[in-house]
Structures are given as structure tokens and as C-alpha cells.
Amino acid sequence: DLSEFRDRSKSGSTGQHMTIYEVIDRLRATFRSGVTFPEQFRMTQLQNLLSLVEENEQLIQDALHKDLHKPKFESVLSEIQITLNDLYFAMENLRTWMQPEYNIGKNLATRMDDCFIRREPLGVVLIIGAWNYPLHLILLPLVAAIAAGNCAILKPSEICQATEQLLAELIPKYLSQDCYAVLCGGAEDTKSLLKNKFDHIFYTGSQVVARSILLAAAPHLTPVTLELGGKSPCFIYGHIDIHKAAKRLCWSKFFNTGQSCVAPDYVLCTAQTRDALLPALRETLRTFYGPDPGASLDMGRIVTPRHWRRLMDMLEKSKGKVVIGGESREEDRYIAPTVLVDVQESDALMQEEIFGPILPILTIESLEEGIDYINRQEKPLALYVFSDETSVVTTVLNNTSSGGFCGNDGIVHMALPGLPFGGVGASGMGSYHGRWGFETFSHRRGCMNRSWLLERVNVLRYPPYSDYNLGWLRWATTFKKNSWGGCSVM
Amino acid sequence: MEKQAVQRAREAFLAGRSRPLEFRVQQLKSLQRMITDRQGEIATALKQDINRSQYDTPLFELIGLENEISLAVSKLAQWAAPRPVERNLLTISDQAYIQPEPLGVVLIIGAWNYPWALTLQPLVGAIAAGNAAVVKPSELSEYSASLLKALLPRYLDQELYPVVCGGVSETQELLRQRFDHVFYTGNSTVGKLVMEAAARHLTPVTLELGGKSPCYIDKDVDLRVACRRITWGKFVNCGQTCIAPDYILCEPSIQNRVVEGIRQTLLEFYGPDPKSSPDYGRIINQRHFNRLMTLLEGYTATVGGQSDSSQRYIAPTVVKDVPPQARLMQEEIFGPLLPIVTVSDIDDAIHFINEREKPLALYVFSSNKKVIKRMLAETTSGGVTVNDVIMHYTLNSLPFGGVGQSGTGRYHGKHTFDQFSHHRACLVKSLGMEEVNIVRYPPQNRQKARRVRLAMRTPLVDFSWKTYIWAVTATVFAFDFLFSPS
Numbered sequence: 001d002l003s004e005f006r007d008r009s010k011s012g013s014t015g016q017h018m019t020i021y022e023v024i025d026r027l028r029a030t031f032r033s034g035v036t037f038p039e040q041f042r043m044t045q046l047q048n049l050l051s052l053v054e055e056n057e058q059l060i061q062d063a064l065h066k067d068l069h070k071p072k073f074e075s076v077l078s079e080i081q082i083t084l085n086d087l088y089f090a091m092e093n094l095r096t097w098m099q100p101e102y103n104i105g106k107n108l109a110t111r112m113d114d115c116f117i118r119r120e121p122l123g124v125v126l127i128i129g130a131w132n133y134p135l136h137l138i139l140l141p142l143v144a145a146i147a148a149g150n151c152a153i154l155k156p157s158e159i160c161q162a163t164e165q166l167l168a169e170l171i172p173k174y175l176s177q178d179c180y181a182v183l184c185g186g187a188e189d190t191k192s193l194l195k196n197k198f199d200h201i202f203y204t205g206s207q208v209v210a211r212s213i214l215l216a217a218a219p220h221l222t223p224v225t226l227e228l229g230g231k232s233p234c235f236i237y238g239h240i241d242i243h244k245a246a247k248r249l250c251w252s253k254f255f256n257t258g259q260s261c262v263a264p265d266y267v268l269c270t271a272q273t274r275d276a277l278l279p280a281l282r283e284t285l286r287t288f289y290g291p292d293p294g295a296s297l298d299m300g301r302i303v304t305p306r307h308w309r310r311l312m313d314m315l316e317k318s319k320g321k322v323v324i325g326g327e328s329r330e331e332d333r334y335i336a337p338t339v340l341v342d343v344q345e346s347d348a349l350m351q352e353e354i355f356g357p358i359l360p361i362l363t364i365e366s367l368e369e370g371i372d373y374i375n376r377q378e379k380p381l382a383l384y385v386f387s388d389e390t391s392v393v394t395t396v397l398n399n400t401s402s403g404g405f406c407g408n409d410g411i412v413h414m415a416l417p418g419l420p421f422g423g424v425g426a427s428g429m430g431s432y433h434g435r436w437g438f439e440t441f442s443h444r445r446g447c448m449n450r451s452w453l454l455e456r457v458n459v460l461r462y463p464p465y466s467d468y469n470l471g472w473l474r475w476a477t478t479f480k481k482n483s484w485g486g487c488s489v490m
Numbered sequence: 491m492e493k494q495a496v497q498r499a500r501e502a503f504l505a506g507r508s509r510p511l512e513f514r515v516q517q518l519k520s521l522q523r524m525i526t527d528r529q530g531e532i533a534t535a536l537k538q539d540i541n542r543s544q545y546d547t548p549l550f551e552l553i554g555l556e557n558e559i560s561l562a563v564s565k566l567a568q569w570a571a572p573r574p575v576e577r578n579l580l581t582i583s584d585q586a587y588i589q590p591e592p593l594g595v596v597l598i599i600g601a602w603n604y605p606w607a608l609t610l611q612p613l614v615g616a617i618a619a620g621n622a623a624v625v626k627p628s629e630l631s632e633y634s635a636s637l638l639k640a641l642l643p644r645y646l647d648q649e650l651y652p653v654v655c656g657g658v659s660e661t662q663e664l665l666r667q668r669f670d671h672v673f674y675t676g677n678s679t680v681g682k683l684v685m686e687a688a689a690r691h692l693t694p695v696t697l698e699l700g701g702k703s704p705c706y707i708d709k710d711v712d713l714r715v716a717c718r719r720i721t722w723g724k725f726v727n728c729g730q731t732c733i734a735p736d737y738i739l740c741e742p743s744i745q746n747r748v749v750e751g752i753r754q755t756l757l758e759f760y761g762p763d764p765k766s767s768p769d770y771g772r773i774i775n776q777r778h779f780n781r782l783m784t785l786l787e788g789y790t791a792t793v794g795g796q797s798d799s800s801q802r803y804i805a806p807t808v809v810k811d812v813p814p815q816a817r818l819m820q821e822e823i824f825g826p827l828l829p830i831v832t833v834s835d836i837d838d839a840i841h842f843i844n845e846r847e848k849p850l851a852l853y854v855f856s857s858n859k860k861v862i863k864r865m866l867a868e869t870t871s872g873g874v875t876v877n878d879v880i881m882h883y884t885l886n887s888l889p890f891g892g893v894g895q896s897g898t899g900r901y902h903g904k905h906t907f908d909q910f911s912h913h914r915a916c917l918v919k920s921l922g923m924e925e926v927n928i929v930r931y932p933p934q935n936r937q938k939a940r941r942v943r944l945a946m947r948t949p950l951v952d953f954s955w956k957t958y959i960w961a962v963t964a965t966v967f968a969f970d971f972l973f974s975p976s
Contacts, residue, residue, distance in 0.1 A: 446882050462718070
């Protein structure tokens with residue numbers, strides 16, 4: 001029966017089968033009881049999640065290595081530490097975030113009133129994870145959902161089975177089983193899951209699936225956050241220290257074997273820059289991975305045979321020239337860090353997000369040509385510019401759009417919790433990280449507590465109407481330019 | 491035809507015309523002029539559409555709109571400027587900020603109950619945020635729609651802000667086109683269709699829907715003032731307001747006094763025969779008139795109840811002791827019928843409200859701070875006004891929007907600007923400080939890994955008081971160590 005999930009929340013037992021509906025009902029009943037609202041409860045759960053990660057680091061690293069051949073260094077940096085940091089940040093700031101916002105402008109008519117914005121939990125939310133960073137892409141939204149006072153259902157990616165199993169086992173052990181559940185399953189199971197009503201759906205993944213999620217959410221009017229992807233362009237232009245740029249570019253591109261939604265997908269530069277770049281790239285790759293990246297412990301693998309095949313197909317169909325790398329091995333899904341030049345717009349590598357260790361270089365003759373090209377494509381999740389010249393950075397910023405932007409580095413804009421992380425257009429909608437995640441999973445309720453006084457002013461608005469009353473009311477409620485503190489009298 | 495309007499708007503947007511701040515301000519000021527110059531014509535159109543009184547028009551449609559325009563013109567530079575964010579020690583020498591950017595071409599679908607405010611207020615935010623906007627006024631308020639179609643091109647850029655009129659099929663055709671944001675005000679049935687259509691293009695939506703906005707009256711309250719405020723909010727625009735108090739919840743002991751309070755107020759407002767009062771409106775069309783009359787079937791009105799189909803007139807009506815399963819309590823009323831449902835106490839009231847879909851607005855009348863606190867803490871809704879109705883709508887620093895079935899997204903004031911913008915996260919690093927970066931590159935070994943972990947951990951990554959104290963203490967110790975006689 002496709003609608004049944006094995007509810008591993010009944011840990012230690014023989015795994016009593018519960019239907020999705022029962023799980024959702026239980027979570028909804030818990031939410032209704034209001035137990036997730038108080039600050040103390042949220043803090044405790046966040047603290048428990050922190051313990052989950054801290055106490056099981058080795059198990060997590062092992063699972064990630066099993067699923068993705070992820071080097072320990074990357075697991076620690078991009079999965080464990082980023083989750084821990086977000087948890088510290090949330091616990092540190094939870095009280096502030098939960099406070100009603102009082103500092104808002106008032107006009108004369110509302111001067112005596114208490115006006116504030118409350119942040120309220122939404123209810124039962126659904127968080128669907130992805131396979132490339134299977135831990136943090138599901139736990140960071142969970143941190144935000146817990147901080148905002150919701151109950152949550154986690155649906156980890158079934159592609160990373162070791163991580164999925166680990167999460168299914170650990171989450172019920174550390175977090176309240178009445179509030180948070182892990183549901184495992186494949187595409188069909190997710191479809192059934194989506195027939196239910198949620199108060200918010202948070203999805204990280206591909207555009208194709210995103211559409212079906214939005215269509216499933218529409219009949220319930222469920223708000224959705226979509227963290228998708230796209231081809232993130234990387235300009236290298238003007239005066240630049242090519243060696244430093246090459247280092248940062250290689251690091252961001254080949255981290256997690258290129259399987260990052262914000263990896264620089266392709267490079268745009270002049271022929272001159274390209275000629276200086278190639279030796280710098282070769283040197284950097286040699287320093288990073290040695291003469292045979294396939295033997296380096298620091299090089300990862302492609303996640304599944306299907307994706308390996310997809311990438312090899314793209315490479316084979318490409319009309320570009322391979323100048324670095326190109327080697328591959330089917331048995332362990334290895335592809336060497338590969339760079340191609342003479343790649344045209346129509347190339348097989350330029351039609352969809354690469355999501356692998358293949359870097360095409362497109363030559364442009366001017367910055368405008370590059371900008372025009374970017375604007376003809378869908379808005380990407382990230383956009384990069386390497387340049388010492390401020391004018392180059394500014395020109396690109398002002399004439400393009402993207403989810404996020406980083407100048408003179410790759411990926412790291414994700415690590416600053418003050419910056420919202422999310423896409424625009426085809427790369428997604430909504431954002432999270434830090435306080436932005438808290439806001440995503442909250443409802444901002446505008447509240448006005450009217451005083452009983454000033455009924456004389458109120459009288460002006462009641463029928464029977466008259467020009468006289470209207471005149472006074474207009475004066476009392478009109479926003480006057482240059483008014484300070486919202487006071488429209490002086 | 492719809493396709494061409496969208497196409498032209500997109501070409502105009504891509505040409506960059508709508509982006510410069512001076513252009514946006516100029517368009518907004520032009521919109522302001524349109525409202526000031528044409529007030530008379532707008533009032534006439536509204537009278538023909540919905541029998542709106544000449545005073546309700548400026549009060550409910552135009553003053554709010556003018557305030558929004560003044561605010562946008564005055565604050566635009568501030569709103570559109572980069573918003574710096576807190577940096578950590580690793581990014582201390584970098585620029586980190588959020589840059590609001592236009593989304594592109596947006597679609598604004600208006601409603602018929604406040605055809606000018608609900609169509610043009612979103613437009614103000616869309617223009618301020620630098621977008622092109624296709625405006626689709628509601629066909630049910632046909633005189634206003636025709637007037638808008640005639641006027642807007644005379645004041646605003648014709649290609650960037652086209653007005654498309656029409657009914658269901660024209661709207662469906664519009665929704666097949668790709669937009670960068672869709673802003674819809676109306677009912678949840680159509681709201682779901684809008685969301686579905688937008689889903690195909692992965693377009694984000696703002697839905698300003700409705701619901702049954704409850705109004706709880708505590709027994710401990712000045713009923714005279716409470717009833718007056720409620721009566722005003724309920725019967726303005728003949729009850730056709732998305733945030734009108736839909737129904738009243740109160741204890742049986744005060745029900746009769748509530749009814750009397752409302753009856754008294756109605757006399758003051760509209761006189762003994764509301765039909766002849768110039769200040770009382772009409773139902774928008776025959777279909778809604780029939781719908782409302784059906785809701786009343788089987789119930790005797792305690793106040794009012796009279797109607798005149800030829801004029802689409804329904805008297806201000808109050809019905810006592812309405813059972814929760816009555817038809818009156820199943821859908822949003824959106825008319826001049828006010829049911830009173832009795833509850834035993836505040837617990838019962840909260841339970842009643844939470845059993846139902848999240849409403850757009852919630853109203854509480856009480857002098858007891860504890861009661862108010864409980865109501866706010868134990869329920870949810872789009873917005874709240876305590877001890878009055880509707881007024882939270884008028885303060886544009888409060889976000890106005892629904893939650894759950896009452897909608898998604900919010901607007902008014904700066905919130906409209908933010909809703910129609912993309913908040914692009916920008917980190918501009920220098921190529922210096924490369925020594926710090928070295929620890930993150932392969933090949934990796936234990937020492938490097940330890941160093942990078944240390945660098946990433948708090949207190950180096952956060953900017954809290956802990957860090958500050960640590961830094962100060964460390965500096966003091968360092969100085970002490972360096973300068974102490976050894």
C-alpha cells in the first residue's frame with residue numbers, strides 16, 4: 001500500500017506501521033495543544049538537535065561518505081559545522097526574534113493605540129530535503145521551523161539512503177516524537193504525502209518537481225518556499241590576481257564534486273583572461289588533488305550511476321575542447337575535475353544546470369556581451385564576479401538579477417547568517433538562513449490595540465456623513481511629508 | 491490581446507525604463523494627480539457600481555491611496571537602497587548587504603468591493619519597486635473598470651502599466667502568460683486557480699483572500715461604544731468588506747444589550763429607513779443579492795430583514811442565537827447580515843474560533859487585559875484590531891495580509907515595496923586575507939581541519955556580546971602580557 005509509511009518514530013519497537021494521515025493528525029493535535037509555542041520548549045528542542053549533531057558526528061560522516069563519498073573535511077565544514085552554527089545563531093537570537101515588533105510608525109489617529117507585529121507559528125510544516133547536502137539542507141529548515149514554533153514532517157531524499165536511515169533513527173531519539181516526524185519513501189510516497197494539507201511546504205531540489213509541488217499546494221492554498229537551482233555564471237573580468245581567483249574558483253566549483261546548487265556553473269571571460277586562467281587552474285588542481293585526482297582522498301564522487309551517466313552524456317555531446325581532466329571511471333562514479341574551452345551558447349553543456357565537476361569556459365569580447373547572455377537565460381541562484389575593478393562588479397550587479405551574489409569568491413555568501421539565502425524566478429521563491437528562516441516559518445500578524453479614548457475623534461467617521469467631518473478626518477489621517485516620528489500635526 | 495499587452499510590458503521593462511528612481515517617483519506623482527483631478531468621476535463610477543456614498547469614497551478608497559503614494563514618494567530612496575547586514579569576523583573587511591531589485595512584469599488582479607483602493611494600492615508598490623505591471627480590474631465593478639481603463643493610460647506610461655479589462659476568459663488568458671509575481675485580491679476559490687496557474691511558471695503569488703472574521707465581545711465592556719464601532723465596520727459598504735466583522739461571539743447574558751446597542755446605533759447612522767439614507771450602500775449585483783437572501787432563509791431577523799430586489803437593497807440585519815451549523819456560519823457573509831453566536835466564556839470562544847479556518851481579521855472587545863492577551867496568544871488570524879474594527883488596515887506600517895485560507899503574503903506601505911522586490915543577498919569580498927582562506931583548500935590534513943573548524947565556530951562566527959567580551963578580555967590580557975615587567 002503506497003500510502004503507508006514505516007513510522008520509525010516508534011523507536012526500538014518492531015516499527016509499528018502508521019499511515020501518513022495518522023502521523024499528520026498526531027502532529028496537528030500536538031500543535032493545537034499549543035505545546036510548541038513557549039520559548040522554553042523551542043529552546044529545549046533546539047538544544048536537543050544540537051546534541052543530536054554533536055554526539056553523532058562520526059556516524060554522520062560515515063553515512064555521508066557511504067552515500068556521496070564525501071571527504072570528511074567537506075562533511076565537517078559544509079554539513080556539520082554549518083548546522084551547528086545555525087543552531088547556535090538561532091538559540092542566541094530566539095528571544096529577540098520572538099518579541100513582538102513595536103517600533104512602527106503611527107499617525108495622529110492611532111497615536112494613543114498600541115500597534116505591533118506578532119510572529120506566530122504556522123502549524124504543521126513539510127520539509128523536503130535534497131541529496132547533495134542531505135544533512136544541512138533538511139536540518140537548517142528544521143531549525144527555523146522549530147524556532148518559529150511549528151511542528152514538522154521531514155522527508156529526506158531517498159537517494160542518500162544511509163543518511164536517510166540515520167535521520168529516521170536519530171530524530172525520534174532526540175526530538176519530541178509528537179511534534180517532529182521523519183517520513184521515508186520514494187517519489188510515489190511523496191506524491192501521496194503532498195495530497196495532505198500543510199501550513200507551509202519547504203522544498204529544496206529541481207524545477208520539475210517544484211512545479212508539481214506548487215500544483216499540489218494550490219488547492220490547499222499552502223504557501224511554499226522553493227530552493228531550486230540554475231546555471232550560476234562566473235565572470236572573470238578586468239584586472240584580477242588570476243592565481244587567487246583560480247584557487248577560489250576551483251574550491252567553489254569542485255567542492256562536493258560540483259554538486260552544489262550555488263557552484264559556479266560556467267565561466268565568462270575574454271580570450272586573454274582564459275589564456276592566463278588555464279595554467280592557474282592546472283596548477284591549483286594539482287595542488288589540491290595531486291596528479292591523479294581519482295586517487296586523492298579529498299575528491300568526491302557522483303551520487304548515483306544515473307547522474308554519472310547524465311554528466312558523461314553531456315560531456316560526450318559537447319562540442320567544446322577538453323583542456324584539463326576528462327578522465328572518468330564508471331565503477332566508482334568518478335569524473336576528474338574537467339575544464340573545457342571554446343564552448344558556445346548552443347552547447348550540450350549550456351542547456352541545463354551541470355551539477356558536476358565540469359567547468360565550461362565561454363569567451364566573451366566585452367562585459368556587455370556577457371551580461372546580455374546572462375539576461376537571456378533564467379535568473380540563476382547565484383552570480384559571481386572576480387575582478388579588482390569596482391566598476392565591473394557594479395555594472396554586473398546593476399544589470400543582472402540572481403538569488404544571491406558573491407564578488408571575488410564562490411559559495412561563501414551562504415555562510416553569513418545575516419544574508420537571506422534563496423532564489424528568484426526559476427531559481428526559487430522565498431529564502432532562509434538565520435532570521436530569514438524564522439520569518440519564513442512564521443506569520444506576521446499586524447495588531448492594533450485601540451484605546452477607548454479619543455471616541456470624539458472616532459465620531460468623525462460615523463454616518464450621517466458630512467463635508468465638515470470629512471475635512472477633519474482627512475487632516476487627521478493624512479501622511480504629511482517630512483513628518484518625523486509619524487506625527488502629522490506639526 | 492492580453493498576450494500582446496504582457497509582451498509589450500516585458501519589452502518596456504527589459505529596456506530598463508521602469509528602474510530609475512526619478513522615473514518611479516514621477517509615475518507615482520502622476521498617479522496622485524489622476525486621483526486628485528478625477529475624484530468626481532471616480533465617485534460617480536462608484537455610485538453607479540455599488541451606490542457608494544460620496545463620503546465613503548474618499549474615506550475608504552482615496553485617502554488611503556493618497557497616503558500610500560505620499561509615503562512611497564517620500565521614502566523611495568531609502569527603501570531602494572542597499573540594506574547592510576551584520577558581518578562576522580571572517581567577513582569584517584567585506585561588503586555584505588541586501589539589494590532590493592525589481593522582479594519584472596507583475597500582474598495585479600483587483601476586486602470589486604473597493605475597486606480603486608484594492609487595484610491601485612498594489613500598483614503603487616509595484617511601481618515603487620521598479621516593475622512593470624499589468625492591471626486587471628474586476629469586471630463586476632464595471633463602471634470603475636471602464637473608467638480606470640480610460641484614465642490610467644493618460645497619466646502613466648502606457649506600455650509599462652497597461653490596463654486589461656474583461657471577464658473570466660480574459661483573466662484566464664492573462665494567467666496563461668508568464669509573470670514574475672501575481673497579486674490577487676478576491677475569494678479563495680479563484681485564489682486556488684490563480685495559484686495553480688502561477689505554479690506552471692513557478693511564479694510567486696500574493697493572495698489577499700477573506701474568511702469569516704470573528705468579533706468577540708467580552709461581558710466586561712462599554713457596550714455603547716463597542717456596538718457603535720462594530721456597527722460602523724459591519725455596515726459600511728453594505729458589509730462588502732473583506733475585514734468586516736463577519737459574526738459576533740458573546741455570552742448569552744449580554745446578547746440582548748448587544749442587539750439594542752446595534753439597533754440604537756443604526757438609527758443614529760441611517761435613520762429609521764436606511765433605504766432612503768444617502769449613506770447606505772447596495773449589493774453589487776443580483777447574484778450576490780440572491781446569495782445573501784438564501785443565507786437568511788429560515789431565520790427571523792431581530793433587527794432589519796427587509797429587502798428590495800429591484801434596488802438590490804438589504805436592510806442592516808441582525809440575527810440572534812444563530813446555531814454554529816447554520817448556513818450563515820458556513821461561508822463568508824460579505825453583506826449586511828450580522829449573526830450573533832452565543833458562547834459560554836472566553837475558552838469556548840477561543841475553541842470556536844480555532845475550530846474554523848484562519849480568518850483575515852480578528853476582533854476582540856474587552857477592558858480586561860488578560861482576556862485580550864489570551865485571545866491574541868491562543869488564536870491566529872491575518873491581523874487584529876482590539877476594541878475596534880477594521881482600523882489595523884489603516885496603519886500602513888502594519889503588514890496587511892492573511893494566513894492559511896485567508897491568504898499568503900502581505901502589503902501596505904513598505905511591505906508592498908518589499909513584496910514586489912527580490913531581496914538579493916550580496917557579498918563582495920576582497921582578494922586579500924587569502925591566508926585565512928588557505929585553511930579551507932585541499933589537500934586536507936588534521937591540523938588544517940582543526941584550524942578551519944576553530945575559525946568557523948562561535949565566537950569567531952557570530953557578533954554577539956559573548957564575542958565582544960571575549961575580544962575585549964583577550965585584548966586586555968594581551969596588553970597586560972606584552973607590557974608587564976617580566
